Amino acid sequence: MIKCRYVVEDIKDIQGDQVENAIENSNFFISFKGNRRNIFDFTSDIEFGEKFIFVNDMDEAILRDKLNNLISKSTDDDISVCIDISLISRKVLSDIMSILSILCVNKNLVIKIIYSLAKYAPPSKGRFYNNLVKPVSNFFRGWALKPGMPVMTIVGIGYERDKAIGAIEYLESSKTMVYIPDSVESAYRADVLDENSNIISSVGADSLINYTVERPSEIIYSLDTLIGSHKNSFKTVLLPFGPKIFFAASLISAIAHPETSVWYVSGEEKDFNSSQDRDIVSCIGFSCSIKTFFPK
Incomplete structure (x- = not known):
């Protein structure tokens, strides 16, 4: 079996005043909704709908089914996904990126990453060792x-x-x-x-x-x-x-x-200081397109 390859293009920064537009002009938006580190408190009113996916308490299988259902409904060759990574764990974020890359193998996938910078907090004094x-x-x-x-x-x-x-x-x-x-x-x-x-x-x-x-x-x-x-x-x-x-x-x-x-x-x-639900200082991000090709 020939594995597909991916080309990443059109890499651009997303500034704070572009965040709301990035969310609204995406096929769907993925986030972990926090109490204080909440992207919606940093933007104007945005209407919630089917395209909003909150991964709080959502396992990988449910997430894959949800994304597969949304992507399969689209008849467009382009799929635009906005992800607020601020409170999403690294493992879950890697699952999201893996699932999207595989499900959109025959589409032009546009990824928009949004990240809210939290107010400074000093490092915790605890040690958390590498168990895995x-x-x-x-x-x-x-x-x-x-x-x-x-x-x-x-x-x-x-x-x-x-x-x-x-x-x-x-x-x-x-x-x-x-x-x-x-x-x-x-x-x-x-x-x-x-x-x-x-x-x-x-x-x-x-x-x-x-x-x-x-x-x-x-x-x-x-x-x-x-x-x-x-x-x-x-x-x-x-x-x-x-x-x-x-x-x-x-x-x-x-x-x-x-x-x-x-x-x-x-x-x-x-380690609660690594992704703590703290007040937001500013919002940043980047976007890119991911296209697939099959080597000869």
Whole structure:
């Protein structure tokens, strides 16, 4: 069986004043509805309807059936999906992206990712250890172009103290690149650097890459360049800790580079500072189109 490949195009940032338009001009909208970190409190009145899918208490099977039902009803070649990732867990988000990529294999899929930046909160003092380290799904498992290739890990860092180092050691990584976030919440970056001093000091300065949370399209282009320049020498594994917008950008990058895998580390559901339902500072996002082709 010949596997399809995906081309990711038209990558653009979504600014705060474009969020409402992104939601309204989509076939359906997926969100985890919070009490305080609620995208609808940040926009004007939007009428609820069938196209709104709230994944609160929804398992993967129900979600797949719901999406399949909505997509099968559409006679258009284009399917536009807007996803508010702010409170959706990383595992559920990877499930959503996997399901959409498979169900829309014969359509032009437009993905619009919306992310609300929460008000700054210091990192929790608890430690949440890696009970489970594995690919986020079969779709994002990836494969090596050649057997026996060394592993390169691309790590996004956040408040997850020592989680990245544990995962890197588990994967026996030969090369590590570290993405460091910066945002309007300047105190957050200082905390991230402090929480991740071990991994930062373990790699060279040329292995540290700064990125701006408010410009997610640049994250995708950077990951694309990094993966593309090393794919013939390394088996690439993405460990996207840190802001969830980096996780979403990593999933998009892995769709474009299916030999790359995205790994999940358990414990996020216990670390309330990683996806806490806090007041919103601003909203950002990005959009892209995903097209399918079958190699000859």
